[in-house]
Amino acid sequence: MSDRHMLEEAVRRWGVTSQLNQTQEEMGEAIAAINRFRRGRTADSELLAELGDVQLMLDQMRVVFGDEALDAARRASADKLREHLLNGGDAHE
Ligand SMILES: [Mg+2]
Numbered sequence: 001m002s003d004r005h006m007l008e009e010a011v012r013r014w015g016v017t018s019q020l021n022q023t024q025e026e027m028g029e030a031i032a033a034i035n036r037f038r039r040g041r042t043a044d045s046e047l048l049a050e051l052g053d054v055q056l057m058l059d060q061m062r063v064v065f066g067d068e069a070l071d072a073a074r075r076a077s078a079d080k081l082r083e084h085l086l087n088g089g090d091a092h093e
Pocket residue numbers: 026029030049050053
């Protein structure tokens with residue numbers, strides 16, 4: 001089973017709402033892992049595993065919304081970041 005087929009099959013089998021819920025859950029787990037990591041209470045490998053879970057769900061969102069829409073959204077975000085860097089912006093605003 002190719003990676004793309006696996007992503008499509010997950011969305012087809014469990015549905016968009018379920019996969020949106022899973023995306024939310026995985027993002028929550030990643031947030032918790034980042035908090036533990038910043039406090040030195042988790043290994044790199046645990047944080048990376050949670051980030052991998054989030055990436056897999058974001059890949060499924062490409063199936064749900066389409067590659068073109070996700071690529072456009074990422075380009076818009078990248079454009080904002082690039083502008084922020086070029087303007088000497090702070091890390092957090
Ligand atoms: Mg997870």
